[in-house]
């Protein structure tokens with residue numbers, strides 16, 4: 001078949017997962033805002049994100065025909081002030097494309113990239129019936145705590161390296177560098 005004779009829409013590249021370049025795009029922000037609403041800023045996990053940049057190399061977007069159809073980010077955190085980990089989320093697929101596997105593709109790509117970069121522990125707050133297919137379990141988070149109330153059944157963890165959570169417990173907080181930067185900002 002002569003590709004030059006195909007209709008323009010069929011010549012478009014298929015949906016792809018790419019690293020979000022530069023600062024967050026308005027398309028990504030509105031996808032997240034539409035999914036979680038203004039109440040999202042009051043959630044415990046947002047306290048951990050406040051004043052901290054998402055891991056740029058793990059900020060993924062799903063793009064189809066030039067439109068952002070999904071997003072996944074990870075944030076650096078520390079357990080008990082000493083064990084580095086990643087906080088996964090938000091994960092969003094635009095409503096009209098849900099159920100097509102976009103969320104799964106973002107999850108598999110994000111977790112593979114995180115493991116390849118040497119990250120060992122990932123935590124999240126979300127529905128275990130969805131996230132357990134990616135290796136997240138309530139039991140792995142049982143010795144961990146979050147600053148603020150979350151439904152315990154939705155607080156999940158996953159090891160990217162076998163045994164990474166063995167003997168690890170305590171409060172999850174923002175990375176030490178972020179605390180220092182914010183204090184310096186306040187003092188300035």
Ligand SMILES: CC(C)(COP(=O)(O)OP(=O)(O)OC[C@H]1O[C@@H](n2cnc3c(N)ncnc32)[C@H](O)[C@@H]1OP(=O)(O)O)[C@@H](O)C(=O)NCCC(=O)NCCS
Nearest residue numbers: 035091092093098099100101102103104125126127129130
């Ligand atoms: C959750 C979400 C990201 C999934 O994205 P998606 O692209 O539709 O996911 P996939 O197509 O890879 O997977 C769809 C499957 O997950 C299931 N699923 C979706 N949300 C689920 C949930 N909360 N609990 C259990 N299963 C869920 C679907 O039923 C479907 O099952 P099937 O494969 O057996 O048919 C998407 O529904 C979304 O953006 N929701 C709104 C924002 C949100 O809640 N994000 C998660 C924060 S906890």
